[in-house]
Amino acid sequence: MNVHEFQAKGILESHGVNVPRGGVAETPEEAELIAQELGSDLFVIKAQIHAGGRGKGGGVKLAENPKEVRTQAESILGMQLVTPQTGSEGKRVRKVLVAEASEIENELYLGMVVDRESSRVTIMASQEGGVDIETVASETPEKIVRESVDPAVGLQAFQARKIIFGLNVPADLVSATTRLIMGLYDAFVKSDCSLAEINPLAIVKDGDGHDIIALDAKMNFDDNALPRHKDIEAMLDQYEEDPRELEAKKYELNYISLDGTIGCMVNGAGLAMSTMDVIKLYGAEPANFLDVGGAATTESVANAFRLILSDEKVEAVLVNIFGGIMQCDVIANGIIEAVNQVDLHVPLVVRLEGTNVELGRKLLSDSGLDLISASGLAEAAEKVVSAAGNN
Numbered sequence: 421m422n423v424h425e426f427q428a429k430g431i432l433e434s435h436g437v438n439v440p441r442g443g444v445a446e447t448p449e450e451a452e453l454i455a456q457e458l459g460s461d462l463f464v465i466k467a468q469i470h471a472g473g474r475g476k477g478g479g480v481k482l483a484e485n486p487k488e489v490r491t492q493a494e495s496i497l498g499m500q501l502v503t504p505q506t507g508s509e510g511k512r513v514r515k516v517l518v519a520e521a522s523e524i525e526n527e528l529y530l531g532m533v534v535d536r537e538s539s540r541v542t543i544m545a546s547q548e549g550g551v552d553i554e555t556v557a558s559e560t561p562e563k564i565v566r567e568s569v570d571p572a573v574g575l576q577a578f579q580a581r582k583i584i585f586g587l588n589v590p591a592d593l594v595s596a597t598t599r600l601i602m603g604l605y606d607a608f609v610k611s612d613c614s615l616a617e618i619n620p621l622a623i624v625k626d627g628d629g630h631d632i633i634a635l636d637a638k639m640n641f642d643d644n645a646l647p648r649h650k651d652i653e654a655m656l657d658q659y660e661e662d663p664r665e666l667e668a669k670k671y672e673l674n675y676i677s678l679d680g681t682i683g684c685m686v687n688g689a690g691l692a693m694s695t696m697d698v699i700k701l702y703g704a705e706p707a708n709f710l711d712v713g714g715a716a717t718t719e720s721v722a723n724a725f726r727l728i729l730s731d732e733k734v735e736a737v738l739v740n741i742f743g744g745i746m747q748c749d750v751i752a753n754g755i756i757e758a759v760n761q762v763d764l765h766v767p768l769v770v771r772l773e774g775t776n777v778e779l780g781r782k783l784l785s786d787s788g789l790d791l792i793s794a795s796g797l798a799e800a801a802e803k804v805v806s807a808a809g810n811n
Contacts, residue, residue: 421641423655424468426517428637431611431652436603437618438596438633442519444468451493451518455486460520465492468515470660472552472638473503479513482521489518514659525630527620528587529553530601532608534615535568541608543567543575543601545583549620575605593623593632600632611652612645664708664727671723673712680705682804683728683737683766685721687712687746695740698801704808707734712746721754722761729762736767736808738800743774752780756787767792767807771800 423431429439441458445451455463463486467479474480479501481492493516502510527549535542545565548556556563565586569575580601581594589597600621608616617638624633646653658666668675674689682704686692689711696706708731712724728737741751751772759768771794772780784791792807794800 421643421646421652421656422470422660423639423641423652424470424515424517424657424660425466425637426468426515427655428616428639429634431639432604432607432618432634432637435607435610437600437607438631439637440519440522440633440635442517444515444517445493446497446515448490448494448497451516452486452490454518455483455489458518458520462521463489464519464521465489465496466517466519467496467499467501467513468517469501469503469506469511469513470657471501471503471505471511473505474501477501477503477506477510479503493518511660522622522624522633522635524620524622524624524635526623527635528589528622529556529617529619530583530604530621531617531619532604532613532615534613538568540571541569541575541605543569543579543583543605545587547587549622553617553619569605574609575602577602589632590623590630593630597632600634607639611639611649612642613639614642615640664730668710668724668727671720673710673720673724673727675724675727676709677731678706678708679733680707681733681735681808683707683710683731683734685710685712685724685728685737685739685741687741687751691740691742695738695797695801698797699738699805702801702805704805707731712751718750718753718757721751722758725755725758726762729758729764729766734766736769736804738804739768739770739772740797740800741772741774741780743772743777743780746774747776748772748774748780749776749783752783752787755791756783756789759789764790767804767810769794769800769804769807771795771797 426444433439443454463483465481467474483489483492496516499513500510501513529546529549531544546556546563548563567579580598584597618634620635622635662677682699684706686695692711699706768791770791792803794803
């Protein structure tokens, strides 16, 4: 699960991370009021969508007074913001963050991610802040400082200082930066994050001195841990999610929308991945990842089928079921029920194997449905790709 920048900053601030003062607005009038309350000499107005590169698309503006803040917010709110991460269709802006602007001396990068290879949280930092860390990693990997954290003891102060020295932070900011890094790690672990980024982590002027502050923040959370974080789960912005993925969560289905044309319904994540691979092998692209699980009912299978068919990109559907815990007759009844309830306007290829496979095949055969049977995965993939091409 992703959250907006203003939500991520709120979480980080509660763990002691220094962030700019600001507030979120849904109307130009609210933006002006926030600016009046902040009382700053310079403001930044930032579009709140789940995508980076907002400044390049016109989603980040500066203003010198509350009235100008209102004007800039009016120009951003409601716009279809296109960034390198949104695709050509862009995303509609429904909220803006109004914050006090900072006089930046230097921009750094600080991030944390779960490293599946080491089963530890890995901290990454770079003096190349304000740019895509992926670009830095591919072009100048030597500029990235990494530190792996032992989960048994947690992040130690000496590890934070190693990162700080790698960032070449001024000596008078070492203590503040140590607290910030420790705070970010605390937020990461206690919130069950899968990723947390501060980009840029900025050294800014503060009166006669300077300070270090999280000017932007991004946080992703482990969906499996959300039941114990109701406050974070409540931050979900349904406008930023794929409607089909939200619908799938209601039925406890593992569904991810993709860009292809072959709809897939499979039981088991491994078999689902293999199915998508074989579809690609035969020259097409999957429209979704959908694992109905090992304890699916006729109703959940029917709901899964409706989800697939609601995608206008789908030109053919492949059902690939191996009946272990899941029984093939349950899948067959679900297919029959779903097809009888929706308009099946694309070819349907079904491959069933395993428990109650003969009963499942008989149910489908006696149903009178116009479907294509296959006995092997390769045969099923070849048939569904061919059927989509002829549809």
